[in-house]
Amino acid sequence: MFETLSVERRGLSTTVTLNRPDVRNAFNETMIAEITQMFQKLDADATVRAIVLAANGPAFCAGADLNWMKKMADYTHAENLADAGQLAAMLAAIYRCSKPVVAKVQGDCYAGGMGLVAACDIAVSVDSANYCLSEVKLGLIPATISPYVIKAMGESAARRYFITAERFSAAEAQRIGFVHEVATAEALDDTVAGIVKALVSNSPNAVRQAKQLVQDVASRQLTPELITATVEGIAQIRASSEGREGVRSFLEKRKPAWLN
Numbered sequence: 001m002f003e004t005l006s007v008e009r010r011g012l013s014t015t016v017t018l019n020r021p022d023v024r025n026a027f028n029e030t031m032i033a034e035i036t037q038m039f040q041k042l043d044a045d046a047t048v049r050a051i052v053l054a055a056n057g058p059a060f061c062a063g064a065d066l067n068w069m070k071k072m073a074d075y076t077h078a079e080n081l082a083d084a085g086q087l088a089a090m091l092a093a094i095y096r097c098s099k100p101v102v103a104k105v106q107g108d109c110y111a112g113g114m115g116l117v118a119a120c121d122i123a124v125s126v127d128s129a130n131y132c133l134s135e136v137k138l139g140l141i142p143a144t145i146s147p148y149v150i151k152a153m154g155e156s157a158a159r160r161y162f163i164t165a166e167r168f169s170a171a172e173a174q175r176i177g178f179v180h181e182v183a184t185a186e187a188l189d190d191t192v193a194g195i196v197k198a199l200v201s202n203s204p205n206a207v208r209q210a211k212q213l214v215q216d217v218a219s220r221q222l223t224p225e226l227i228t229a230t231v232e233g234i235a236q237i238r239a240s241s242e243g244r245e246g247v248r249s250f251l252e253k254r255k256p257a258w259l260n
Contacts, residue, residue, distance in 0.1 A: 004031035005038060006056070012200040013050040014042055015104075021057025026065040027112060029083070032090045035116075039093040039101075049207070050199040051097065052192060053120055054104040060129065061113025087112070087144050094119035095148060095215075098208045100199050104192045105129050105170075105179065114178075115145025118152040121211060122195055123179040125170040126188050131178070132167040151218070153178040203258055205242040209233070 004027075006017045016038055018025040027035075042048050055061060075083065094101055094116070103120040110132045117123050133149070135142045142149060142162060150158045157176040161168065173179045183191040199207065213233065220226050237243045242258065249256040 002034045002038070004028075005034050007038065009048075012048065013052060013196050014048050015052040015054055016042075018053075018055040018061060020065075021055075021059075023065055024059035024062035024108070025055045025057060025113070026062045026068075028065040028068040029086065031065075032086050036086075036090045036093045039090075039097050042099060043093075043097045046204075048099055049204050050196050051099050051101045052104050052196060053094070053101055053116065055106060057107065059107040059113075060105045060109040061116055062108070063111025063113050063134070084144050087115075091115055091119045091145065091148055098211070100207055100211060102192055102195055102199075103179075104188065106185070106188060108132075110134055111142065112145055115142070115148055118145065118148035118178070122181075123152075124181040124183060124188065124192050124195065125173060125179040126185050127170050127182050128185065129170045129173075130167045131170070131173050132165060133161045134165045136163060137165045149178075201259065203242045203246055203256065205240060206237065206246070209237060 002019075004018070004020050006019045008015045008017070016035070018027075018031070020026065020031065039051070042051055100122065101120040103117040103123040105117060105123060105125040106129070107126065108130045109117055109125075110130075111134050114131060114133060133142050146158070146162075153161070153173075153176045157178075160166075170179065170182045174182045181191055181195075217226065217230070238247075242256075245257050
């Protein structure tokens, strides 16, 4: 049982829902620990093929909880390092999870909440949501979330929104690549469900390796070593059981075994 989350299994997918609506799903040390634990558990569960990260209430996540921030104000440097390390571990647990993760953003998303979304593989936002990297207004910087947010929105957009702390719309978030889809409130569930359906219809092994492929290749230069690694990657997956089954099922005009 979790204090800050609710978890629901539907077929081959699991929805992890932030469940502190009274504080706009702001995270504290308990939520950080529970998200980390849940994603590690789902990562190890071979029966789960997709994960949705959602939230209850009007906001997706307002960033850090105020009471947690009050405690941090009196932390030593060593205590701040340990605390930030826990936040970093949570984001890494989402980003490194071998299962595809879809963020379902049903409301406003600020500060550290944007880190949660950026760590996911696919982000779907309600059209009424606002986004803000508000840290500099408090004399802080979005340091721990920056590797994920910059990957998601790009360096140019990050330069602007890191230093202005401007709010921006879901449409702008989609324009800069931070979110992939924008839907009305009425269409949000169906839009996410369609993406999850596509994910669980694919080869679990291929999805896992394709996710890792992007992470491995995105920041590397096009070198002979990289080309060799990609050649090895396709050779290995062609010889895998799911690779062979996928090709056979296509040629034989039948469903692959992972859909049965």
